[in-house]
Amino acid sequence: MSFRRIRRRNEDEALASIEWTDRLSVGVPLLDADHRLFIELINALEGNAKYPGRQFEIADTLAALDQYAKHHFKREEEVMRACEYPHIERHIEKHKQFIDYLNTIRSNVNKNKDDKIGKDITEFMKEWLVHHILVEDMEYRPYVENNARASAAAQACRPLFFDVL
Ligand SMILES: [Fe+2]
Numbered sequence: 001m002s003f004r005r006i007r008r009r010n011e012d013e014a015l016a017s018i019e020w021t022d023r024l025s026v027g028v029p030l031l032d033a034d035h036r037l038f039i040e041l042i043n044a045l046e047g048n049a050k051y052p053g054r055q056f057e058i059a060d061t062l063a064a065l066d067q068y069a070k071h072h073f074k075r076e077e078e079v080m081r082a083c084e085y086p087h088i089e090r091h092i093e094k095h096k097q098f099i100d101y102l103n104t105i106r107s108n109v110n111k112n113k114d115d116k117i118g119k120d121i122t123e124f125m126k127e128w129l130v131h132h133i134l135v136e137d138m139e140y141r142p143y144v145e146n147n148a149r150a151s152a153a154a155q156a157c158r159p160l161f162f163d164v165l
């Protein structure tokens, strides 16, 4: 592959389909930083899904997403717990459903050689994440913003080692 083509491909992939805006802020800087990286991973997934034959890259990005989602969900749950968010159980259930979905699609990607699967997964992920941040995460915002317990809990929950990006 020529340099020009690689470059063109990278530029194409760099066109983020989800863009971070302040509208997505949940009021805790470390959780916002997690969400930004989450978005970056989904955009990377979308970049790979545009090209046929990239099952390996898709599986790799999904593995990173799995690790990263587990880290972020744990941190977010610790923050909600520290701030006594009353709907924490319902929220934890949403996180569990996402991890279950990820497990299912990861095994499907390994079995399935259909190029369309990457696009379907990306569409689901984009919708899920934006909806989850804007609706479900946003519900805890009044409990956590400007709350010292929230930032302390977020700080205390350090990311696990993961080799993404
Ligand atoms: Fe959440």
Ligand SMILES: [Fe+2]
Pocket (backbone or CB within 6 Å): 035, 072, 076, 133, 137
């Ligand atoms: Fe979140």
